[in-house]
Amino acid sequence: MNPKQIIQEIVAEKEVDQVVFVGCGASKADLYPAKYFLEQEAKELRAAHFTANEFNYATPVSVDEHTVVISASLGGTTPETVAANRHAQKSGATVVSLTRSVDSPLAKTADYVIYHGFAENYAAKLEKTGYALQLAVELLHQIEGYAHYDSMQEGFEKIYELAQRSAEAAGKSAKKFAERFKDESGIYVMSSGASHEVAYSTSACLMMEMQWLHSGTFHSGEFFHGPFEIVDRDVPFILLMNDGRTRDIDARALAFLERFDAKTEVVDSLDYGLSSHIPAEVLDYFNPFVLTAVFRVYAEELASARQHPLTKRRYMWKLSY
CATH class of the missing domain: 3.40.50.12570 (Rossmann fold)
Structure with missing residues (x-):
């Protein structure tokens, strides 16, 4: 399923009022643009961003059945993030995980999984960030409506090629x-x-x-x-x-x-x-x-x-x- 289909299915089943992004290290950082987007553009939908072990030890009381947790781990084995998926589900949240590793522990503890590339080229290294941002855009658009939805789609269509060309031009x-x-x-x-x-x-x-x-x-x-x-x-x-x-x-x-x-x-x-x-x-x-x-x-x-x-x-x- 793509981000649009995933969010369509989630919002058809439940009212969502909060999105929580969870990861460690670079994967946590890769989620930040999506969180920043929602902070800037959402009027009612709340967004939060946690390093996984803090989410585990100090899970916000607001995490419940109206929450979507978006987690990420490149290899899908980061213990803290796998545990965060379980904590989120115990709290009633719906979990969407991003990883490159099929059937990894992260994938097995999520309600929905999006697999991304990484090693193929410089553009592939951006897919985790891109999918997280697409999920955020879909959540905002399907829940509140978003005036610049089409512009974001245009951006997604262009950004990977531009980033790849930019990386290739940066050598000197x-x-x-x-x-x-x-x-x-x-x-x-x-x-x-x-x-x-x-x-x-x-x-x-x-x-x-x-x-x-x-x-x-x-x-x-x-x-x-x-x-x-x-x-x-x-x-x-x-x-x-x-x-x-x-x-x-x-x-x-x-x-x-x-x-x-x-x-x-x-x-x-x-x-x-x-x-x-x-x-x-x-x-x-x-x-x-x-x-x-x-x-x-x-x-x-x-x-x-x-x-x-x-x-x-x-x-x-x-x-x-």
């Missing part, structure tokens, strides 16, 4: 970035809007987990409320810059970084033509696709320059924890 810039940053011991990452947790996963997963680099992440709008005090000449920053309503927030942070000669790498959706392909009224929600695809190339080049494969781990999957 990515190599320059890798050479500039390969000897850093730590890198800060920030963004805003729907891309806020793209910055989070870039920091937590690509930098800390996959490169063993010290890293911190914060919203571009919060930069001036604490983090900017560490700015100095050659302090390394990555700014994932949005094309849309929050661009001025990112631009303000960039101006400060440049003012004090911080070592700044900007990855900008505007440079890859996002606004010339996606309708303006829904532009904000498609930034994460381009930024995620492009920065994956940057991460691959950094890993190569540092001779530290993205697959290398010290603890993950090797110890009991």
Whole structure:
């Protein structure tokens, strides 16, 4: 079943007043654009976003038969997220899970499953984010109605090809970035809007987990409320810059970084033509696709320059924890 059919079936059987997104690490971050979309566009439908184990230990009392829980795990085996599915169902919620692994524990504990790609190409790595966002759009449109539904569908039709082309075009810039940053011991990452947790996963997963680099992440709008005090000449920053309503927030942070000669790498959706392909009224929600695809190339080049494969781990999957 596709997202539209799944939501049609759910809302035909129950009244839905809340959507809760649950995952861990990069999968949690991949759900954020959908949650952000509902926060921005829904008038009555509530949205929440949890790391899975907090959902398990501190399940909101509002989670009940009127709740749809959307969970995600790439391999479908993340123990905390599998447990979250069970917690959600015990509370009466309907669970829709996103994974690439057929018959995985996550799939077996969900009411509905959508299988996505990942390894095929850069566009496939975005399918989890895309399906979550499609589910959110369908929930809003079928429950409240959504004026820009057709524009979102146009965006979905175009974004994967655009993101793939953008990633393929990023190689030269990515190599320059890798050479500039390969000897850093730590890198800060920030963004805003729907891309806020793209910055989070870039920091937590690509930098800390996959490169063993010290890293911190914060919203571009919060930069001036604490983090900017560490700015100095050659302090390394990555700014994932949005094309849309929050661009001025990112631009303000960039101006400060440049003012004090911080070592700044900007990855900008505007440079890859996002606004010339996606309708303006829904532009904000498609930034994460381009930024995620492009920065994956940057991460691959950094890993190569540092001779530290993205697959290398010290603890993950090797110890009991």
